Amino acid sequence: MMQSLFRASVSAKKPVPSDFKGIFASVFTSFQSDENQTLQLSYIEEYAVWLKERHIKGVLVNSTTGEGPVLGLIERKLNAEAWSRACKKCSLLMMLQIGGAPLPDVLDLARHANDLHIHAVVCIGELFYVPTKMEQLVGYCKIVAEKCANHFFLYYHLPELTKVKFNPEEFFSRAEMVIPTFAGLVCTQTELMTAIKCLTEDRIILMGDSKMLASGMLMGFDAAIMTVANMEPILMKEIYDAMLRKDLKTAKTKQHYLNQLIRNHVTKGKSSWISDMKKWFNERMRSSDGCGIYVGTPRKFGVYEL
Ligand SMILES: CC(=O)N[C@@H]([C@@H](O)[C@H](O)[C@H](O)CO)[C@@H](O)CC(=O)C(=O)O
Numbered sequence: 001m002m003q004s005l006f007r008a009s010v011s012a013k014k015p016v017p018s019d020f021k022g023i024f025a026s027v028f029t030s031f032q033s034d035e036n037q038t039l040q041l042s043y044i045e046e047y048a049v050w051l052k053e054r055h056i057k058g059v060l061v062n063s064t065t066g067e068g069p070v071l072g073l074i075e076r077k078l079n080a081e082a083w084s085r086a087c088k089k090c091s092l093l094m095m096l097q098i099g100g101a102p103l104p105d106v107l108d109l110a111r112h113a114n115d116l117h118i119h120a121v122v123c124i125g126e127l128f129y130v131p132t133k134m135e136q137l138v139g140y141c142k143i144v145a146e147k148c149a150n151h152f153f154l155y156y157h158l159p160e161l162t163k164v165k166f167n168p169e170e171f172f173s174r175a176e177m178v179i180p181t182f183a184g185l186v187c188t189q190t191e192l193m194t195a196i197k198c199l200t201e202d203r204i205i206l207m208g209d210s211k212m213l214a215s216g217m218l219m220g221f222d223a224a225i226m227t228v229a230n231m232e233p234i235l236m237k238e239i240y241d242a243m244l245r246k247d248l249k250t251a252k253t254k255q256h257y258l259n260q261l262i263r264n265h266v267t268k269g270k271s272s273w274i275s276d277m278k279k280w281f282n283e284r285m286r287s288s289d290g291c292g293i294y295v296g297t298p299r300k301f302g303v304y305e306l
Pocket residue numbers: 026060063064065066158186188207208209210211225226227228262306
């Protein structure tokens with residue numbers, strides 16, 4: 001019985017698209033400078049066009065970089081809708097992060113995401129009642145994924161924040177067994193070495209460490225989700241393309257330069273990461289190659305330790 005259930009769910013698995021390759025930008029959210037730091041949406045289309053013209057493959061909205069967890073439910077939905085329209089218009093792939101809220105709200109965001117024109121839903125696990133067993137983590141993903149079953153589902157693996165560590169091979173095999181839309185991971189920094197064991201043609205694993213773009217590609221990753229892609233899309237694409245054509249010398253030189261730029265823009269390390277990145281982006285947008293948009297400063301009540 002167990003075996004036939006297993007076979008039934010595996011055969012129902014949605015085939016994973018092959019276009020989740022390339023450089024993706026985790027986009028910033030813009031706030032006005034009033035007391036409530038009111039959400040701004042008017043700049044989004046221009047932002048999307050600017051990224052598209054610089055070879056960015058797609059965007060991740062409402063994630064860590066986009067301060068999703070410090071937006072209210074309505075704000076998250078409005079931001080997602082505006083990005084969805086912009087991405088459709090300029091043919092960017094869109095991933096939408098819906099986690100980092102109480103479960104009823106995450107389910108509400110999943111239902112909302114289900115009807116949007118997007119290409120995948122990304123969700124971090126429960127942050128307060130942190131899962132202690134694999135079953136709890138997979139179970140959480142399953143009930144959320146069921147509410148947005150029109151889209152591929154990617155688990156956002158960020159143990160620096162969630163403290164949830166697991167054996168990715170076990171996680172993949174269980175999640176693929178029970179979630180027909182399960183497609184893979186957004187996987188940041190420290191977990192790349194373990195995630196690489198799970199990389200296959202029919203899975204999506206987006207690496208999330210800009211400083212390791214070239215070395216990650218050498219290990220076999222072909223998709224990257226980066227904050228720094230907002231500021232240096234062309235440089236990152238050059239590293240990506242150099243690695244594709246096995247030009248290690250160019251990739252190494254450009255990666256070294258990128259890492260130097262990152263170091264120059266990080267002031268106090270993890271605690272000021274979003275603030276430093278937004279400042280860098282605002283400066284970049286004021287440069288001759290920028291498009292003049294301004295994403296403001298981080299929301300004051302967010303805590304950023306990444
Ligand atoms: C947690 C985090 O912000 N990760 C960044 C990385 O680009 C990261 O900031 C960078 O690699 C550090 O060098 C991206 O992967 C973006 C991302 O996944 C997100 O905004 O959620």
